[in-house]
Structures are given as C-alpha cells and as structure tokens.
Amino acid sequence: MPLEIPKDKWPGSIQAVTIGATAAEGGTRTKTVVVGGEKTMPFLQFEAPMPNKPVVALEIKSKKPEDWSQLLTDSWGDVLTDPGKWAKKAEELGAELIVLALSLEDTPESSVNAVKSVLSSSGLPLIVWGPGQAEKDNELIVPISEACKGEKLVLGICEDKNYRTIVATAMANGHLVQARTPMDVNLSKQLNILISDMGLSHDRILMDPTTGALGYGIEYGYSVMERLRLAGLQGDGMTQQPMIVTPGFEAWKAKESKVGEGVPEAWGDWSRRAIHWETMTALALIESGADIVVLRHPESLGRIKSAISELMTA
Amino acid sequence: MALSGIQIYKLLPQTNCKECGFPTCLAFAMKLAAKQVELGSCPYVTDESKKQLAESAAPPIRLITLKADGREVKAGNEVCMYRHEKTFYNKTGIFLRVKANDPDLKKKVSEANAYKVNYVGMEFSLDGFAVEADGDLASAVKQIRSISKLPLIIIGTDPVVLEAALSTITDEQTLIYAADASNSEALAGIAKKYKASLVCKAETLEALADLTQKLQAVGVDDLVLDLGGKNMAEWLTLATQTRRLAIKNNYRPLGFPTIFFAGQAGPEKEAVYAAQAISKYTGFLVLDTFASEMIYALLVLRENIYTDPQKPIQVQPGIYEINSPKPESPVLITTNFSITYFSVANEVESSGLPAWLVVTDAEGMSVLTAWAAGKFDAERIAKAIKGFDVANKVSRKRIVLPGHVAVLSGELEEELSGWEIRVGPREAVDLPAFMKQALN
Numbered sequence: 001m002p003l004e005i006p007k008d009k010w011p012g013s014i015q016a017v018t019i020g021a022t023a024a025e026g027g028t029r030t031k032t033v034v035v036g037g038e039k040t041m042p043f044l045q046f047e048a049p050m051p052n053k054p055v056v057a058l059e060i061k062s063k064k065p066e067d068w069s070q071l072l073t074d075s076w077g078d079v080l081t082d083p084g085k086w087a088k089k090a091e092e093l094g095a096e097l098i099v100l101a102l103s104l105e106d107t108p109e110s111s112v113n114a115v116k117s118v119l120s121s122s123g124l125p126l127i128v129w130g131p132g133q134a135e136k137d138n139e140l141i142v143p144i145s146e147a148c149k150g151e152k153l154v155l156g157i158c159e160d161k162n163y164r165t166i167v168a169t170a171m172a173n174g175h176l177v178q179a180r181t182p183m184d185v186n187l188s189k190q191l192n193i194l195i196s197d198m199g200l201s202h203d204r205i206l207m208d209p210t211t212g213a214l215g216y217g218i219e220y221g222y223s224v225m226e227r228l229r230l231a232g233l234q235g236d237g238m239t240q241q242p243m244i245v246t247p248g249f250e251a252w253k254a255k256e257s258k259v260g261e262g263v264p265e266a267w268g269d270w271s272r273r274a275i276h277w278e279t280m281t282a283l284a285l286i287e288s289g290a291d292i293v294v295l296r297h298p299e300s301l302g303r304i305k306s307a308i309s310e311l312m313t314a
Numbered sequence: 315m316a317l318s319g320i321q322i323y324k325l326l327p328q329t330n331c332k333e334c335g336f337p338t339c340l341a342f343a344m345k346l347a348a349k350q351v352e353l354g355s356c357p358y359v360t361d362e363s364k365k366q367l368a369e370s371a372a373p374p375i376r377l378i379t380l381k382a383d384g385r386e387v388k389a390g391n392e393v394c395m396y397r398h399e400k401t402f403y404n405k406t407g408i409f410l411r412v413k414a415n416d417p418d419l420k421k422k423v424s425e426a427n428a429y430k431v432n433y434v435g436m437e438f439s440l441d442g443f444a445v446e447a448d449g450d451l452a453s454a455v456k457q458i459r460s461i462s463k464l465p466l467i468i469i470g471t472d473p474v475v476l477e478a479a480l481s482t483i484t485d486e487q488t489l490i491y492a493a494d495a496s497n498s499e500a501l502a503g504i505a506k507k508y509k510a511s512l513v514c515k516a517e518t519l520e521a522l523a524d525l526t527q528k529l530q531a532v533g534v535d536d537l538v539l540d541l542g543g544k545n546m547a548e549w550l551t552l553a554t555q556t557r558r559l560a561i562k563n564n565y566r567p568l569g570f571p572t573i574f575f576a577g578q579a580g581p582e583k584e585a586v587y588a589a590q591a592i593s594k595y596t597g598f599l600v601l602d603t604f605a606s607e608m609i610y611a612l613l614v615l616r617e618n619i620y621t622d623p624q625k626p627i628q629v630q631p632g633i634y635e636i637n638s639p640k641p642e643s644p645v646l647i648t649t650n651f652s653i654t655y656f657s658v659a660n661e662v663e664s665s666g667l668p669a670w671l672v673v674t675d676a677e678g679m680s681v682l683t684a685w686a687a688g689k690f691d692a693e694r695i696a697k698a699i700k701g702f703d704v705a706n707k708v709s710r711k712r713i714v715l716p717g718h719v720a721v722l723s724g725e726l727e728e729e730l731s732g733w734e735i736r737v738g739p740r741e742a743v744d745l746p747a748f749m750k751q752a753l754n
Contacts, residue, residue: 003520006555212680215653218615219618222397253743259743267607270607276611303586310545311550313545313548314547
C-alpha cells in the first residue's frame with residue numbers, strides 16, 4: 001500500500017541574505033555567500049528544496065590569541081601573529097567565510113589595518129567582531145565600516161546596548177549586522193524589531209541567538225534555534241533572519257577541549273575529544289537551524305563541511 | 315496521536331444524558347481528549363467504542379525494553395518532533411558492536427563494559443553490546459556474558475545460529491537483528507519463543523510497514539525499525555517521516571522505535587553520524603568503535619538533548635563548602651543552574667584551594683542568561699549573602715563575582731556595605747589561576 005508522507009506546508013520562509021560584494025557590486029570580494037531562503041526545517045528536502053546550504057566560517061584574531069587552547073595554536077602555527085596570512089590559510093583550508101575578531105588592545109587604526117590586510121589577502125566575504133564590549137565595539141567598528149564602504153561586511157557584535165551605532169554605520173556604508181541576544185526567542189525577536197525600526201532592511205540582518213557548547217547548555221541554544229526557525233516558517237517576519245552561531249568559541253572554552261591535563265581518564269584522547277566537542281556542537285546546531293557556524297579548528301571545518309554536503313544530497 | 319474531542323464525540327452515545335456529570339456528550343468528549351476524565355464515567359458507551367478509544371490511547375511509538383540482570387534500556391513512547399514541544403523521554407540506547415570472530419572480543423568487551431564517566435554529578439556508561447555472527451555466535455555470546463551483564467542485540471541472518479545464541483541466555487530481553495521479507499517467519503518464531511524484540515528491515519517505508527503488519531499478525535508486537543538510509547540526508551528524511559507518520563498520523567505500522575548503525579560509513583564519519591542519530595529520533599544506536607573521547611561526547615550530547623526543557627536542572631541554592639574553607643577563605647558567587655554550579659565547583663575542587671561557594675536562586679539559569687533575565691542582580695545576590703548568613707561564617711568580608719557580571723559590582727557595594735567586591739574571571743576554567751594570583 002503506498003504511504004502518504006505527511007508534509008508540513010509553511011506560510012513563511014527565511015530571508016535570503018548575501019554577504020560580501022564583488023568588484024561589480026561595489027566591493028572587492030572574489031565571491032559572495034548567500035545564506036537563508038529556507039522554506040522548511042533543516043535539510044527536509046522532501047518538503048521543499050533548501051536553496052542555500054549552511055556555510056562554515058573560520059574565526060581568526062587581529063592579535064595572537066593569548067587564551068586559546070594549545071591544540072588550536074599548534075594547528076595554526078606562525079600565521080597566528082598575522083591576520084592577513086591567517087585569513088589566507090583559512091581560505092586555502094576551505095573556509096567559506098572569515099570572521100575577524102578584534103581585541104581589547106586594538107585601536108581604531110590597528111583594527112582598520114587588520115581588516116584591510118585580511119581583505120587584501122583573502123577573497124572571502126568577511127565578518128568583523130569587536131572585542132565584545134559595547135563601547136569598545138563602537139569605537140573600533142565604526143571606522144572599519146567607513147573604511148570598507150560597499151564591501152557588505154557583517155558587523156558585530158550588534159547587541160541591545162550598542163545596536164543604534166552599529167546599525168547606523170551599517171546603513172550608511174552598505175554593510176550587514178550580526179544581531180546577538182542571549183539565548184531567548186523573545187529577545188532575538190525584539191532586537192530584530194528595534195533594528196528594523198531604524199530602517200535596516202531584512203536582507204542585511206543576521207540573527208545570532210547565542211548558544212552553549214556541548215555539555216554547557218547546548219540544549220538551550222538548540223531549542224531556541226528550533227523555535228525561532230519554526231516561528232519564522234509560521235510567518236513571524238521578525239524571526240525570519242538567517243542564524244549565525246559560534247560553536248567554535250563555545251566549544252573551545254569548555255574544559256573538555258581547552259585542557260589535556262588533570263582531567264578524568266574516561267575523557268579519552270585530548271586532541272580527538274576537542275575536535276568531537278567542536279564538531280558535535282556545530283552539527284547539532286546546524287540540524288536545529290544554523291545557517292552559519294563559526295569554527296576555530298581546521299579539522300572541524302572539514303568534518304562539518306563534509307556533513308553539510310551529505311545533508312544537502314536530496 | 316490521541317483522538318481529538320470531536321473524534322471522541324462521534325464514538326459516544328450523543329444522548330446528553332448528563333450522567334457523567336457534564337452537560338453534554340461533547341463537553342465530556344473534550345474532557346476525555348484533555349485526559350481530565352475517565353471513559354468509565356459514561357455508563358452507555360458501547361464495547362466497540364471502548365475498544366477504539368483504548369487503541370487511540372496507546373502510545374504512538376511502542377515502548378521497547380531490553381533487559382539483562384536488572385538493567386533496562388528503553389526506547390519508544392515518544393510524543394513529539396521537537397524537544398521543546400514536550401520533551402524526549404527515552405534516551406537513545408548506545409550499544410557497541412562486536413564480531414563473533416574478533417580475536418580481541420574479550421578485550422574490547424572488558425574495556426567497554428568497565429567504562430564509566432561522570433558528567434555534572436551523574437554517572438554514565440554504555441548501554442550494551444550488539445554481537446554479530448560471522449563466526450560462532452553462541453560462544454561469542456557466552457564470552458560476553460562471562461564479562462558483561464549489559465543488555466544485548468543479537469545480529470545474524472541464519473535462524474539456527476541465532477537460536478543457538480539465544481538459547482545460551484536466560485531471563486533476558488534481547489533484540490534480534492534483523493527480520494526482512496525473506497526470513498521473517500522463522501525469526502518471528504524465535505522472537506516469540508525467547509520473548510525477544512525483533513528488528514524489521516526493508517528497502518522502503520512501505521515495505522517496512524508491510525513487514526511489521528505481517529509480524530504483528532503472527533503475534534510479534536515488540537518491533538524495532540531499521541530504516542536504512544545510506545547517508546545523513548537519507549537517514550534524517552526517513553527518521554523524520556517515520557516519526558511524523560507515527561506521532562501526527564497515528565500510523566501504527568511504523569509506530570516503533572528505530573535502530574541506527576553509526577559505523578556504516580567508516581570510522582571517520584562515525585562520531586558525526588552518531589551525533590545526528592542522537593539528535594534525530596534514534597531508539598538504539600550501534601557503534602563500531604570504542605573510543606572514550608567519542609563515547610563521552612556522545613553520552614553528554616544524549617543527556618543534553620534528552621533533558622526535559624520544562625525543568626531546568628537546578629541545584630539547591632545555599633552556601634557550599636569546597637575543600638574545607640576557613641573563615642578567611644574567599645566567597646565565590648554563582649547561580650543555581652546545575653551546569654554552571656558543577657563547572658565552578660569542579661574547578662575550585664580540583665584546584666585544591668578552599669572556598670565558600672554561594673549559589674543564588676536564579677531559577678536554574680546560567681550566569682549570563684539569569685543576568686539578562688533579571689534573575690541574577692545585585693539585590694538577589696545581596697539577599698543570598700544575607701539569607702545564608704555568610705557574614706557569620708567568614709572573617710574576611712570579600713566576595714568574588716563572575717566576570718560576566720562585572721557591571722554589578724558598583725551596585726553590589728551599595729547593597730552590601732562593608733564587603734569587598736572583587737570581579738573574578740568570566741569562565742570557571744580560569745578560576746584556579748585567579749584564586750592563586752589575585753586572591754591573597
């Protein structure tokens with residue numbers, strides 16, 4: 001007897017967002033990246049095709065990171081002191097986007113230089129994060145935004161404390177914003193509303209609902225993302241932004257990844273455990289709706305890209 | 315899925331006799347649908363209707379239990395597609411596959427059987443073994459049983475070999491893998507004789523549904539589904555479709571838990587395959603590789619995904635003594651989200667440094683989430699310090715705030731006059747260094 005497979009028909013769809021601009025589009029990128037556009041929950045292509053696959057970004061730093069796990073610093077080696085070389089290597093390893101994270105020691109001038117160096121050595125679209133303190137973020141992001149007018153960078157971190165400044169400069173210079181809220185459906189929605197009210201169009205907003213690492217609250221991030229995605233598909237226009245999350249940052253601050261000594265024997269091999277921690281965190285988030293995952297280790301990048309391409313086979 | 319009020323109403327006498335205590339049969343039907351009354355309150359309902367209503371009350375995914383030596387592994391009884399809709403109930407059972415002709419069988423089983431790992435105060439281990447018959451299955455089962463008492467999945471195609479293996483064990487509920495269209499009659503007989511559950515395997519969901527119906531017709535009800543699925547996309551599609559048919563359409567022939575073999579695409583992909591299987595609807599997960607770092611990560615993922623989202627795991631607010639603190643030891647502050655608490659407590663404990671750990675009532679939220687939600691502010695922290703009478707336990711009035719809420723320090727100084735407020739690191743992992751260097 002033929003089986004009728006129940007299919008969900010959703011009234012809403014996720015906004016498609018293009019990151020980066022080529023020379024023809026007013027920027028200097030060799031390619032652009034489009035995320036979003038889904039009409040179903042992740043990878044359920046028997047219901048509707050998934051027009052754009054989730055993409056993997058690698059996070060690099062403007063200054064050599066002091067607090068990164070030795071596993072990471074060993075794997076990147078001497079490019080760590082040079083964001084341009086680091087970005088180039090990340091591109092060669094298969095990154096689809098670059099995230100450049102600035103540090104508290106950066107000045108507006110050093111930040112702009114770091115961004116310029118990354119843009120000249122890699123053709124990938126770029127996401128730039130301030131160091132994560134609202135005032136400092138504003139101080140560094142605004143000059144970058146102005147110096148890179150037309151590149152369609154993603155500017156972050158855009159939070160409730162500083163969204164006015166970040167959104168205003170994104171609008172003035174043709175960039176996008178990464179709107180971050182702490183693991184809560186309503187807070188995500190509210191920040192989207194505030195940003196939209198300023199007039200930034202929806203094809204220039206990425207939603208960052210925040211997550212926890214495996215073992216450190218991933219279940220909250222996971223369910224918040226599923227709920228946001230379902231709300232968007234149900235037609236809530238303020239939850240239809242593509243989602244970006246940071247499993248690399250989260251997983252590499254977990255003790256399981258960060259340290260290899262003084263941990264229980266049952267945790268097994270440090271290096272393999274750390275990669276599992278980052279990849280499993282990222283995979284779970286991709287399955288719950290992430291459009292961009294930001295990773296740190298090249299091996300995790302390979303594994304997640306391979307999983308995504310398998311998941312995209314219809 | 316349970317019947318709706320209207321569907322139930324159609325099965326009732328529709329006389330509005332009021333003897334059930336409700337004004338109309340429809341009102342009673344609505345209460346039945348909400349599971350707030352018992353059908354027994356209606357004196358006139360027909361036996362036929364009773365039967366139909368009882369069937370609709372059966373769980374949409376049958377509960378399957380594997381058992382050995384008092385240890386149970388359950389799968390099924392799930393009611394939703396997404397964990398936030400209710401919760402996922404029966405954690406994916408994680409089994410290790412061993413081959414009957416493997417010369418290292420004993421070593422592999424001993425190692426896996428002894429594996430235990432602690433995560434936020436809970437102890438996890440493997441759920442059992444799946445033993446495969448390339449060689450002498452019966453003696454392999456005996457070998458496993460000489461080492462491990464964990465539940466078993468018995469893999470084989472030859473009914474004679476399978477029966478020989480099953481006859482060596484008693485008082486257990488095992489799972490036989492697998493019946494297909496060619497051997498289902500013989501395997502049905504064995505499953506019945508040994509009260510084992512039986513995996514069904516077919517090329518399509520239609521063929522799978524035909525097979526389960528055929529087996530149920532001969533009295534084998536405890537079934538598990540192998541959906542096939544050659545890559546991650548196929549598995550996700552089949553698992554989603556099967557779960558939907560069972561839960562949303564109440565489609566009984568596929569209302570059984572699933573089994574998935576994570577090693578099918580090789581050891582490189584095993585961890586990622588297994589991780590998807592845990593997130594997406596797998597009842598029994600079979601691994602080919604035993605590696606502590608992978609098992610630990612999978613056990614943690616399983617715990618996270620199967621945590622009841624309606625109940626954040628909390629620890630009791632209060633003052634906790636770590637490494638026998640003295641009056642001059644520092645007072646650390648955190649929230650009562652269990653993962654937050656355990657991260658902080660584990661770090662401090664393993665550092666060997668004594669401290670008082672004050673756990674505030676933040677409704678089970680982590681530091682940042684609680685702070686954003688207004689459940690971890692200066693007022694609440696001050697209340698905890700006063701409420702737990704911390705001042706009388708210490709000689710040095712000094713509090714360490716989590717770095718993420720450094721912004722609270724000024725306000726807290728006002729709330730707690732006479733206390734020194736220090737800002738600690740953002741992450742628990744950096745606490746020991748902070749305590750050694752900054753707290754003297």
